[in-house]
Amino acid sequence: MHVIVTGGAGxxxxxxxxxxxxxxxxxxxxxxxxxxxxxxxxxVERLTGKSLRxxxxxxxxxxxxxxxFQECPNATxxxxxxxxxxxxxxxxxxxxYYHNNLTGTLNLCQAMQRHGIKNIVFSSSATVYGxxxxxxxxxxxxxxxxxxxxARTKAMIEDILRDLHAADSTWNVILLxxxxxxxxxxxxxxxxxxxxxxxxLMPYIAQVAVGRLKQLSVFGNDYPTPDGTGVRDFxxxxxxxxxxxxxxxxxxxxxxxxxxxLGTGQGxxxxxxxxxxxxxxxxxxxxxxxxxxxxxIACCYADPSRAEKELGWKAERGIEAMCVDTWNWQSxxxxxxxx
Ligand code: NAD
Ligand code: UDP
Numbered sequence: 304m305h306v307i308v309t310g311g312a313g314x315x316x317x318x319x320x321x322x323x324x325x326x327x328x329x330x331x332x333x334x335x336x337x338x339x340x341x342x343x344x345x346x347v348e349r350l351t352g353k354s355l356r357x358x359x360x361x362x363x364x365x366x367x368x369x370x371x372f373q374e375c376p377n378a379t380x381x382x383x384x385x386x387x388x389x390x391x392x393x394x395x396x397x398x399x400y401y402h403n404n405l406t407g408t409l410n411l412c413q414a415m416q417r418h419g420i421k422n423i424v425f426s427s428s429a430t431v432y433g434x435x436x437x438x439x440x441x442x443x444x445x446x447x448x449x450x451x452x453x454a455r456t457k458a459m460i461e462d463i464l465r466d467l468h469a470a471d472s473t474w475n476v477i478l479l480x481x482x483x484x485x486x487x488x489x490x491x492x493x494x495x496x497x498x499x500x501x502x503x504l505m506p507y508i509a510q511v512a513v514g515r516l517k518q519l520s521v522f523g524n525d526y527p528t529p530d531g532t533g534v535r536d537f538x539x540x541x542x543x544x545x546x547x548x549x550x551x552x553x554x555x556x557x558x559x560x561x562x563x564x565l566g567t568g569q570g571x572x573x574x575x576x577x578x579x580x581x582x583x584x585x586x587x588x589x590x591x592x593x594x595x596x597x598x599x600i601a602c603c604y605a606d607p608s609r610a611e612k613e614l615g616w617k618a619e620r621g622i623e624a625m626c627v628d629t630w631n632w633q634s635x636x637x638x639x640x641x642x
Contacts, residue, residue, distance in 0.1 A: 304551065305329040305378040307371065307420075309362060309411060310385030311355075312339035314495045315426065315484055317347050318544040319382060321493070324351040326548055331378065333371050334385065335361040338498055342640040346492045362407030365414075372418045380422035380554055381415060382547055383408065386456065389502055390598070393453035404456035405463075412467060421474040422554040424547055427461055427562065429482045429536070429603055430454040438570065439606035442480070442562045450598040461562070468560035475557055477550045482536035482566030482605050484543050486625040487632035494632030495540075496639030505537070505625070508577060509633040512586040519588060521573050523595035528602055532573035536566035536604035539620035539628070549614035558613075566605025567618040576622065583626035584634070 306323055310316050311332030316339075323330050324347065332344060336359060348354050358374070360367040362385055372378070386404045387393065393400040415421065431454065432440050433447015449455045464476040485505040487494030500516070501507045510516040524531035546565045571579075577588050611617045620628075 304380060305331070305375060306551065307375055307378045307381045308332045309381065309383045310334055312336060312341060312344050312357070313384055315481075315540060315543060316384045317343040317493045318488060318540045319384070319547045320344065320355060321347045321351055321488065322541075322544045322548055324353040324355060330355040331371070331375050332357045333360050333362065333368070335359065338387070339496075340640045340642045343493050343496070350488070350490055350492055362410050363403060365410045368410045368414045369417070372414045372420070378420055380424070380551055381411065381420060382424045382551070383411060384426045386426070388453060390451050390453050391502060393456075394451050397452040400452045400456055405459060408460050408463060412463070421471070423464065423475070424477045424479060424550045424554070425460060425464055427478045427480045428454070428457050429480050429564070429566070429605065431458045431461060431480060432603075434600045435603065438602055438604050439568060440564065440603065441606045442564055442609055465560045472559065474560070475554045476560040477553060477558065478560070478562040479546060479550060480562055480564050481543060482538050482564070482603070484540050485537045486539040486541065486620065486628045488541060489628055489631070491628070491631035491635040494629070494636065494639075496642065498642070504573060504576060505629055508580050508588050509629050511588050512580065512584045512630065513633050513637050515637065517589065519577070519590040520593035521577075521590050522593055522599060524592045525595075526601040528572060530572050530574050533599060534570040534572050534602040534604065536569065537571055537576065537622060537625055538566050538618055539625050542618040542620050546610065546614065546616045549610075549616040553614055563610040563614060564605040564607050565610060565616075565618075566607050567621075568605055568607045570602060570604040571622055576626070579622045580626045580630070583623060584630040
């Protein structure tokens with residue numbers, strides 16, 4: 304299958320491109336490199352011994368987006384990763400986030416429509432559930448109140464794609480709601496390379512361990528959780544990437560518009576992650592307890608059984624592998640791709 308991958312030069316995109324190439328798919332990546340470098344894709348090609356097509360283009364530019372589709376006449380599906388994702392920045396620059404994520408998606412879908420490509424896998428997020436009434440979270444939980452513009456773009460794009468299917472049932476839409484993606488490919492050649500100081504827990508821990516940052520702030524130890532710190536469903540990025548391949552296979556059965564949680568089903572606390580990382584790296588991760596971070600919830604983990612039943616997908620890697628692989632990537636590439 305020829306798959307167009309938007310945002311394919313990014314963290315989850317590179318890992319997914321690797322799995323796509325390894326499984327024999329043809330891949331064209333569209334990325335504006337606003338949060339990535341081409342180096343990750345070069346390494347994907349090296350690791351797989353196969354090549355992909357890279358087109359540097361911005362989805363908010365309708366002409367450039369159209370041109371990509373003209374160059375890919377045999378493409379049959381799109382995996383849509385491209386988007387801005389920093390929660391804090393989205394509150395400071397809401398127009399940037401709405402424009403990039405929504406206009407980009409509208410331009411993409413219009414080009415798909417013009418070219419008769421009506422199969423899309425979209426990178427959604429557990430953030431669409433807001434603060435869930437209970438855990439584990441199933442896909443039919445009500446969509447919650449989003450606490451920031453980034454989360455709202457995810458909820459809005461889900462609506463746009465569901466509306467597309469409602470208007471034209473030949474559209475097939477798979478919404479993958481990721482929980483907390485972490486880790487790196489076991490080679491240590493590709494991984495997460497955040498711009499500036501990381502917002503997320505795992506890259507922050509990794510940068511403390513490698514000596515780039517002094518200490519971690521643990522945001523709150525007074526949550527109603529077993530050790531008082533936040534609990535999340537961390538999922539290895541390679542498992543997540545493989546979930547996209549199962550979703551592409553599902554699209555061939557014309558499933559309509561459907562959402563799947565991609566998580567492990569296991570909650571893990573901030574302190575548990577710190578300790579697992581120390582064990583995996585042999586380094587001490589210095590931390591202090593800090594106040595809660597605005598907008599955070601206590602506990603969030605998936606019920607991933609729909610994905611197992613309908614996609615034949617299940618996360619295989621646990622916290623230990625997530626920490627070992629993150630450390631392997633971070634210690635081999637202390638400055639990431641050196642962007
Ligand atoms: P990332 O920033 O590494 O990758 C996104 C890629 O999209 C980048 O390479 C960036 O350059 C590109 N991009 C952004 N705007 C673009 C535009 N207008 N045109 C073309 N390219 C553009 O992020 P990631 O962690 O790989 O996340 C991929 C997707 O998954 C995003 O949509 C993100 O919101 C979603 N997601 C991520 C997480 C997470 O924790 N990483 C969790 C849930 C959902
Ligand atoms: N967290 C933390 N310190 C940090 C970053 C995150 O204590 O520097 C906590 C955060 O409060 C939450 C968990 O780690 O409980 C996961 O946060 P992250 O930003 O990685 O993902 P989120 O679940 O918010 O999308």
